[in-house]
Amino acid sequence: MTKLAIAINLHRCTGCHTCVNACKMQNNVPMGMLWNRVITENSAVSDGVEGTYPNISRTTIPLACQHCENPACQKVCPTGATYKDDMGRVEIDYDKCIGCRMCMAACPYNVRVFNWNEPDRDPGFNYGDARVPVRSKGVVEKCTLCKERTDNGQVPMCVECCPMEARVYGDLDDPNSEISKLRAKNNVRILLEDMGTKPQVFYLE
Amino acid sequence: MSGTEGISRRGFLKGVGTVGALGALAGGMTNAGEWLSSASAGEQPDEKVAYLYHRDHCGCHCSLKCTMREGRICLIEPNDAYQDKFYRHVCVKGISEIQHIYSDQRVQTPMKRVGERGEAQFVSISWDEAYDLLIENLKKTWDKYGHEAVLMHCSSECRPHYSLLPAVLGASTQGAVGIDMGMGNGRDPAFGPSKGCTDAPGEYAGLGAGWNRPTNEPRDLIYSKYILLVGNNVFHSVLSRSSMLLDAQEAGARLVAVDPHYSQVAAKADEWVPIQPGTDPALYLGMASVIVDKKLYDEDFMKKRTDFPFLVNTQTGLRLRAGEEPAAGKTDAGDEMVWDLATDSLVRHDQASDPALSGERIIDGVTYRTVFDLFVENLASFPVEKASQLTHIPVEKLEEIAVDYATSGASSLVMGYGGNDKISNADIGGHTLAALVALTGMIGKPGASVGCFADGFHGYQATLGSWKFPEGVKSATLKTKFFRLPYEENNIHMAIIAGDSPMNRTANYQMTEKWLSGLDFVCAIDMYYTSYTDYADLILPAATVFESEGDYNGVEAYGGYVTLREKCIDPLFDSKSDFQIQVDIAQRLGMGDAVPDSFEQLIRTMLDTSPDETIEGITLESLVANQGVQAQSCQGTIRRGYVDRFGTPSQRLELYFENMLPYGQQLPVWEPPMEAGEDNALRKKYPLYFATYKSKFRIHNQYWDSAWNNQFESAFIEMNQIDMDARGLNSGDEVRIVNDRGEFKTKVLHNEAVRPGCVRMPSGSWKKNVDEGCFQYMSNSDVLERHSKLIMGYMISFNDTLVEVERA
Numbered sequence A: 001m002t003k004l005a006i007a008i009n010l011h012r013c014t015g016c017h018t019c020v021n022a023c024k025m026q027n028n029v030p031m032g033m034l035w036n037r038v039i040t041e042n043s044a045v046s047d048g049v050e051g052t053y054p055n056i057s058r059t060t061i062p063l064a065c066q067h068c069e070n071p072a073c074q075k076v077c078p079t080g081a082t083y084k085d086d087m088g089r090v091e092i093d094y095d096k097c098i099g100c101r102m103c104m105a106a107c108p109y110n111v112r113v114f115n116w117n118e119p120d121r122d123p124g125f126n127y128g129d130a131r132v133p134v135r136s137k138g139v140v141e142k143c144t145l146c147k148e149r150t151d152n153g154q155v156p157m158c159v160e161c162c163p164m165e166a167r168v169y170g171d172l173d174d175p176n177s178e179i180s181k182l183r184a185k186n187n188v189r190i191l192l193e194d195m196g197t198k199p200q201v202f203y204l205e
Numbered sequence B: 001m002s003g004t005e006g007i008s009r010r011g012f013l014k015g016v017g018t019v020g021a022l023g024a025l026a027g028g029m030t031n032a033g034e035w036l037s038s039a040s041a042g043e044q045p046d047e048k049v050a051y052l053y054h055r056d057h058c059g060c061h062c063s064l065k066c067t068m069r070e071g072r073i074c075l076i077e078p079n080d081a082y083q084d085k086f087y088r089h090v091c092v093k094g095i096s097e098i099q100h101i102y103s104d105q106r107v108q109t110p111m112k113r114v115g116e117r118g119e120a121q122f123v124s125i126s127w128d129e130a131y132d133l134l135i136e137n138l139k140k141t142w143d144k145y146g147h148e149a150v151l152m153h154c155s156s157e158c159r160p161h162y163s164l165l166p167a168v169l170g171a172s173t174q175g176a177v178g179i180d181m182g183m184g185n186g187r188d189p190a191f192g193p194s195k196g197c198t199d200a201p202g203e204y205a206g207l208g209a210g211w212n213r214p215t216n217e218p219r220d221l222i223y224s225k226y227i228l229l230v231g232n233n234v235f236h237s238v239l240s241r242s243s244m245l246l247d248a249q250e251a252g253a254r255l256v257a258v259d260p261h262y263s264q265v266a267a268k269a270d271e272w273v274p275i276q277p278g279t280d281p282a283l284y285l286g287m288a289s290v291i292v293d294k295k296l297y298d299e300d301f302m303k304k305r306t307d308f309p310f311l312v313n314t315q316t317g318l319r320l321r322a323g324e325e326p327a328a329g330k331t332d333a334g335d336e337m338v339w340d341l342a343t344d345s346l347v348r349h350d351q352a353s354d355p356a357l358s359g360e361r362i363i364d365g366v367t368y369r370t371v372f373d374l375f376v377e378n379l380a381s382f383p384v385e386k387a388s389q390l391t392h393i394p395v396e397k398l399e400e401i402a403v404d405y406a407t408s409g410a411s412s413l414v415m416g417y418g419g420n421d422k423i424s425n426a427d428i429g430g431h432t433l434a435a436l437v438a439l440t441g442m443i444g445k446p447g448a449s450v451g452c453f454a455d456g457f458h459g460y461q462a463t464l465g466s467w468k469f470p471e472g473v474k475s476a477t478l479k480t481k482f483f484r485l486p487y488e489e490n491n492i493h494m495a496i497i498a499g500d501s502p503m504n505r506t507a508n509y510q511m512t513e514k515w516l517s518g519l520d521f522v523c524a525i526d527m528y529y530t531s532y533t534d535y536a537d538l539i540l541p542a543a544t545v546f547e548s549e550g551d552y553n554g555v556e557a558y559g560g561y562v563t564l565r566e567k568c569i570d571p572l573f574d575s576k577s578d579f580q581i582q583v584d585i586a587q588r589l590g591m592g593d594a595v596p597d598s599f600e601q602l603i604r605t606m607l608d609t610s611p612d613e614t615i616e617g618i619t620l621e622s623l624v625a626n627q628g629v630q631a632q633s634c635q636g637t638i639r640r641g642y643v644d645r646f647g648t649p650s651q652r653l654e655l656y657f658e659n660m661l662p663y664g665q666q667l668p669v670w671e672p673p674m675e676a677g678e679d680n681a682l683r684k685k686y687p688l689y690f691a692t693y694k695s696k697f698r699i700h701n702q703y704w705d706s707a708w709n710n711q712f713e714s715a716f717i718e719m720n721q722i723d724m725d726a727r728g729l730n731s732g733d734e735v736r737i738v739n740d741r742g743e744f745k746t747k748v749l750h751n752e753a754v755r756p757g758c759v760r761m762p763s764g765s766w767k768k769n770v771d772e773g774c775f776q777y778m779s780n781s782d783v784l785e786r787h788s789k790l791i792m793g794y795m796i797s798f799n800d801t802l803v804e805v806e807r808a
């Protein structure tokens, strides 16, 4: 079996947002939506901190679909549009999506976005990878783990573009992969572990 | 999250609709379909790929792989021709070009002013009309005042593109710049030019020229055991080239970040040491004190490679020489004398086997002392306690930093250009950096270096050839420094300006606006309506670097590589490439023969006439075959400067500056910042220290209208809770930032990363990004005479600025 995932080294992540725009570009994500974001933990500003000067710290966390092993979104999807594929990715069949947004409410990571209107693109054309399907008004979308790239042996665009080499992509079912070795380390951080969603994406502190 | 949510951008090329009344006046001049069809007509929906180097001024020079579909740029990725991940990079700004290139904020056609200067009211005109207007005004100015009365001024980003026009026009063009050279002014004269200071091949031309450039390239940092970063936020400011710092940390280097604010470098470092702004020179002097007190210095290095043993006449302050004092303009023979302990006699420094570092000598009735003794005496008045009091760094911490730096075995001192480099005592800081090197010998070895890591490569830089103009076709040197034009008598009556240098490279910007208003004619060449374009009589729409008429749009040599800029798309809207604009103007002046007829011809000239052996065999064809990047032959070896000698006349590190005798700075002496000092009485009125920093989403003034980067943040100031509470301010409040020079209005955000007593703001926002005024109205334009006598001349003390903040 294959279980694709991304590991993010939080010490190497400088919160630069390159992966955010890389994802937006690759996947033709419209204005007002992002599949991948960078949050600064417990701060309202991107270069903010936790604590009181000078006893402060900053953690930036890139956040996209965690490709959960036990995806809360899939459980509530009434049409089967959201599914777990044979590469271990959580995907959406846009044709089956009826826009009920149950999945959005169920996802504890708040990483799904909805096309409330006709997609508004700036620039006003379909940019990104030609293989990525164009979504229309009324469907939900989110990180596909760059399905069109990973189907063809390429790494996800956020991994390709991360200037700090903070992101490691690979197969958790391959015990010899770099990502499997990282997963076995003791500095692994799983987001909202108690939700029982079992994210495949994980972070290194 | 997005400022554009809900607004349809489908017809994204509908009209200009940007500044003031511009949209109305220029209405109907553009048509989306028209502009785009020229790019896409006849194209199959298949894709093509081009490679180009992107920006210069972020310091990263990334080579990018661009994919075009139906004639539009759809994907921007790192160039995979690079095997090494250090070079194979792109950043958030590079990717945002997908939108920014096609932005409806672009200057789409030539625009002629119709309102008053500063009102930003323009009408669209044709290129023919634009060129006629420009040439009419050139001729008027030439007739009245001569060719030198025309200034051709470019921003850093534009300068490499405008290699032809200043010569064609015989225009005055910029000299030294007053920016990014504050510390270099004081450090570099001690080191001298680096050319020839190592026997290894490959050079880095700028080292020693006054920019405080790092003596070793960043790839060397992984050999450091201790890295002291002072006022440097390379993770955001030189985003794509900063991963090396984390690699160094993983390889075992201890990273200590000194910064008033909790920068991203501070967050990643092993330790953050907060410091009072404007006191970096005190930190360095305090370190020197500790190193001297604890005798942690490297005597062998001091004797062999520095001027510490040189004998100084205690009456005149001049060094004792074998021959005459070098007359002004004459070569300095570097023939200083020392006392040789081996022979107990006075000899030329290069003949001594054991020069004395200490001891008073009376020679022909005159008392001489060594530079080292004077240095030690000088430091005696600056004990570490004084440094602690000024910097607010505890004595023990200062001692620890000094000891770690001196004893790690391989230490690097890494500065930035954004902090103390823009404060009036920067030269003293730079001079003291040289002193730390002189004491410890931390230079020219693996992992031992000093300088601003503010440009990502700092590796080798091959020399390319340049275009040969016919006899008599040449530019003139601007006699007044650009940023002094508003203040000094000068001969400039007309200006052609490419890029928003006026707002970014001059402080106290209202004075610059007055100067611009008083010129006879101002022509702006730009892609966007920034701040200075409001003052233009004519704006020429420039294409972005992705757009060109011919197949190629540039070549450069940087960081050990030669890189090519291939064409991605035709110029959008009615814009023209910088190259084409220059050729058009030359042709209209009947000087078409003086310039190349295509960029390809220029590129071939630059490659074929290069005198540099390290790029022999690199041609346009070989670059195209190698995805636009080829390494210099020396690139396999890490560049290190001053390995064998220094570039001074004595070939030693010369810490003693005779030309600073009138200012008492022959050896570095503490001096408070001219405005931002803690004891300045002005603090009663303006108690807050104001400085700008380089945001990860902008390159100074670039990208401020990028819709993709504006998803994340727009203009704001940030303050600590203590200062917000004292003024009854809440995050998001609209505030006025005031001092005697001016004011502006924007919103304030709470950020506990900001040091109490400070206000900080991302640099470069345009006037339209803030709600009133301009951030640059506040900054300090005063100059110190001392700086004019240093290698780079006057500096601009942008960050030497106090303000008050009040609810708007």
Ligand code: SF4
Residues within 6 Å of the ligand: A008, A012, A013, A014, A015, A016, A017, A018, A019, A020, A038, A062, A161, A162, A163, A164, A165, A166, A167
């Ligand atoms: S690109 Fe890399 S370093 Fe930048 S925010 Fe994303 S994961 Fe972090």
Ligand code: SF4
Residues within 6 Å of the ligand: A064, A065, A066, A067, A068, A071, A072, A073, A074, A090, A106, A107, A108, A109, A110, A111, A112, A142, A197
């Ligand atoms: S992160 Fe959310 S959207 Fe992604 S798989 Fe898990 S529950 Fe579903």
Ligand code: SF4
Residues within 6 Å of the ligand: B054, B055, B056, B058, B059, B060, B061, B062, B089, B090, B091, B092, B093, B094, B095, B238, B239, B240
């Ligand atoms: S760091 Fe960003 S802006 Fe600079 S050259 Fe690289 S991609 Fe371009």
